[in-house]
Amino acid sequence: MSNQAPGAHPLEPAPLLAGEEGDRPLTERLLQYVWRPPGRAWWTLFGIGLLGSVLLVLGITATLLYGIGTWGNNIPVAWAFAIINFVWWIEIAHAGTLISAVLLLFIQKWRNSINRFAETMTVIAVLCAGIFPILHLGRPWYAFWLIPYPSTLGVWPQFRSPLVWDVFAVGTYLIVSTLFWYTGLVPDLAAARDLSARRWQRILYGVFAIGWRGSTRHWRHHRVAYLMFAGLITPLVITVMSVISFDFTAGILAGWHSTIFPPYFVAGAILSGFAMVATLLIPVRRFLHLEAVITPRHLDNMARVILVTSLFTFYSYIMEYFMAWYGGNPFEIAVEVNQAAGFYRSLWWGTVFCNSLVPQLFWSARMRRSPWLLWTASLLINIGMWTERFMIVVNPLHRDYLPSSWRTYAPTYVDWSLLTGTLCFFLTCYLLFLKLLPAVPIGDVKELQHERPLRRTGTS
Amino acid sequence: MRLWILGEFPDAEASLEAARALRERGYRSLDLYTPYPIPAAEQALALRPSPLPILVAASGFGGAGFAYWFQWYCNAVSYPLNVGGRPFQSAPALVIITLVFGILCASLACFFGLWGLTRLPRLHHPVFEVQHFQSASIDRFWLSIDGPEAEIDREEAIADLAALGAQHVTAVEEKA
Numbered sequence: 325m326s327n328q329a330p331g332a333h334p335l336e337p338a339p340l341l342a343g344e345e346g347d348r349p350l351t352e353r354l355l356q357y358v359w360r361p362p363g364r365a366w367w368t369l370f371g372i373g374l375l376g377s378v379l380l381v382l383g384i385t386a387t388l389l390y391g392i393g394t395w396g397n398n399i400p401v402a403w404a405f406a407i408i409n410f411v412w413w414i415e416i417a418h419a420g421t422l423i424s425a426v427l428l429l430f431i432q433k434w435r436n437s438i439n440r441f442a443e444t445m446t447v448i449a450v451l452c453a454g455i456f457p458i459l460h461l462g463r464p465w466y467a468f469w470l471i472p473y474p475s476t477l478g479v480w481p482q483f484r485s486p487l488v489w490d491v492f493a494v495g496t497y498l499i500v501s502t503l504f505w506y507t508g509l510v511p512d513l514a515a516a517r518d519l520s521a522r523r524w525q526r527i528l529y530g531v532f533a534i535g536w537r538g539s540t541r542h543w544r545h546h547r548v549a550y551l552m553f554a555g556l557i558t559p560l561v562i563t564v565m566s567v568i569s570f571d572f573t574a575g576i577l578a579g580w581h582s583t584i585f586p587p588y589f590v591a592g593a594i595l596s597g598f599a600m601v602a603t604l605l606i607p608v609r610r611f612l613h614l615e616a617v618i619t620p621r622h623l624d625n626m627a628r629v630i631l632v633t634s635l636f637t638f639y640s641y642i643m644e645y646f647m648a649w650y651g652g653n654p655f656e657i658a659v660e661v662n663q664a665a666g667f668y669r670s671l672w673w674g675t676v677f678c679n680s681l682v683p684q685l686f687w688s689a690r691m692r693r694s695p696w697l698l699w700t701a702s703l704l705i706n707i708g709m710w711t712e713r714f715m716i717v718v719n720p721l722h723r724d725y726l727p728s729s730w731r732t733y734a735p736t737y738v739d740w741s742l743l744t745g746t747l748c749f750f751l752t753c754y755l756l757f758l759k760l761l762p763a764v765p766i767g768d769v770k771e772l773q774h775e776r777p778l779r780r781t782g783t784s
Numbered sequence: 785m786r787l788w789i790l791g792e793f794p795d796a797e798a799s800l801e802a803a804r805a806l807r808e809r810g811y812r813s814l815d816l817y818t819p820y821p822i823p824a825a826e827q828a829l830a831l832r833p834s835p836l837p838i839l840v841a842a843s844g845f846g847g848a849g850f851a852y853w854f855q856w857y858c859n860a861v862s863y864p865l866n867v868g869g870r871p872f873q874s875a876p877a878l879v880i881i882t883l884v885f886g887i888l889c890a891s892l893a894c895f896f897g898l899w900g901l902t903r904l905p906r907l908h909h910p911v912f913e914v915q916h917f918q919s920a921s922i923d924r925f926w927l928s929i930d931g932p933e934a935e936i937d938r939e940e941a942i943a944d945l946a947a948l949g950a951q952h953v954t955a956v957e958e959k960a
Contacts, residue, residue, distance in 0.1 A: 347923030351922050472854070478862070478863055479863055480862060481858070482867060483878060484859065484865075484867055484870065484874055484877035489880045489884075492880075492884045495888075496885070496891075499891070499892075500887065500891040515922060518918035518919075518921045519922065530907060534905035534906070534907070535905055535907045535909060536904065536921070537909060537920065537921075538817040538819060539815050540816040540817070540821075540826060541829075541902070542902040543821040543825070544826050544831055544833075545834045545836055545898050545901045546821065546898065546902070547823075549894050549897070552840050552890075552894050556844075556887050556890050556894070557891075559887065560884070563880070563883060567880055570880075767821075768820075770819055770820045774796070
């Protein structure tokens with residue numbers, strides 16, 4: 325099955341940019357969505373996003389005023405939606421970092437046109453994720469106790485706890501992602517400033533472009549800084565997800581206390597994140613007319629990553645069962661049997677279907693390059709990853725060691741409000757990003773365009 | 785008062801050739817304004833490599849060292865916490881925050897170092913006075929000769945740039 329458009333020579337790699345275009349028309353075309361006043365579709369989606377964000381605020385208010393009792397949490401299921409949502413949002417963020425940082429270090433040119441979408445998704449996703457650890461505290465007004473400060477109590481955070489590691493890991497991830505994102509954005513903001521038709525636009529972009537002139541003396545530092553950011557943030561992809569998995573593995577609960585969790589979580593993060601990138605990218609590509617810079621080859625590559633990570637995840641599911649059986653721990657065996665045959669079994673089998681079976685479609689090149697198939701599959705994978713996190717969190721909790729502690733869990737409307745609210749908040753922020761900022765990194769695409777003749781002679 | 789003499793070139797190769805030619809003529813303080821980074825330009829202008837990596841490495845290791853010491857100090861000295869009988873000096877448990885804080889310090893140094901070295905934000909610069917200069921971030925390559933007014937022969941510099949094929953050759957000054 326060829327990776328090629330029909331009629332193309334089989335040994336030529338499929339293009340990353342369709343057609344040749346001068347730099348100025350390319351820049352103008354990539355910025356045209358920013359200049360156009362928002363259309364009806366944008367306003368409609370924005371309205372939905374705002375309503376959902378109001379719902380989020382209401383959910384947060386209810387939680388802060390009345391406490392965790394408004395959630396469905398009980399004993400033993402003391403962790404539920406909040407932690408599920410937290411893990412789900414952070415794992416989505418990881419794909420963004422992978423695309424912009426890891427693929428840069430591996431000199432994968434196909435990242436050039438999609439890295440800004442991905443980085444922005446990361447920043448907003450980490451913001452959404454960060455809400456939950458604070459809210460899920462019984463006394464969220466004491467959240468600052470997690471940060472080391474010289475207090476009158478004389479007490480410091482317990483640094484040997486994964487919960488404190490979380491604070492530092494996720495906090496660092498948010499800060500570093502935002503700095504990386506902004507650093508890459510500055511030259512494109514300068515292009516937007518210079519193409520602005522109206523004065524207020526020129527001032528707005530000019531302020532945030534901080535006077536970037538494109539001087540080689542500055543590019544010298546910028547290039548090095550960008551590469552170093554990529555190198556610094558790459559270990560964070562592994563570290564942050566592993567730290568979050570330690571929240572579970574450091575405990576003694578059967579089904580949680582397993583060494584497979586860190587790689588399992590990292591693989592799941594990449595799967596979930598790439599699925600979210602595809603979910604966002606395919607409609608954006610269609611409605612912003614970016615088919616020339618986001619080509620079928622990009623879709624193909626994303627589908628391949630999704631396939632590979634779904635195989636890792638599938639392996640992890642099998643390993644969970646194998647190690648429970650091989651280890652002989654009756655409680656662990658009970659948890660795994662319960663997962664497949666107990667109260668939440670439909671969620672489990674749904675998870676296996678969405679995460680392990682649906683991506684198998686991507687063995688076929690035709691399926692990989694079909695935008696709408698990729699989009700539908702990505703949506704299913706996003707849902708599947710959420711239900712997987714549900715199974716990881718709730719299943720071992722609701723049936724742990726003592727039968728007297730067994731109780732099922734059901735979410736309340738506040739739980740749903742918070743989840744839906746963060747989704748809508750994400751949508752709102754993403755729409756604002758698409759409208760106000762250059763969604764495709766113009767400088768990177770120009771670089772790619774100017775490298776093309778070299779690549780053609782280099783590969784033939 | 786500093787003087788900048790700027791000229792526009794249609795593509796990267798022409799501007800690099802011109803930069804090398806000007807260096808041969810003896811001009812030392814040159815700059816090339818491009819819409820995307822061109823590694824060859826740094827050699828053409830004979831620029832020193834960026835000191836940013838050293839800054840970042842120093843901050844990273846320093847931050848990591850500080851983080852380790854701080855965690856140990858808080859949990860073993862200031863208010864010793866006996867957690868499950870584990871030793872007070874429990875290095876494996878302290879590794880994560882050490883690593884993560886090191887990365888944070890390195891990134892902050894990278895970010896502030898970058899903008900510090902480039903002396904940005906600087907919203908106004910004499911080169912922005914040249915109207916056509918807007919093309920520098922889009923599709924054209926600008927070369928500038930700069931220096932104190934006393935040291936640069938304005939007419940000669942303009943003639944040199946024009947002779948190398950520059951368009952819109954202009955001189956601007958920085959009001960002291």
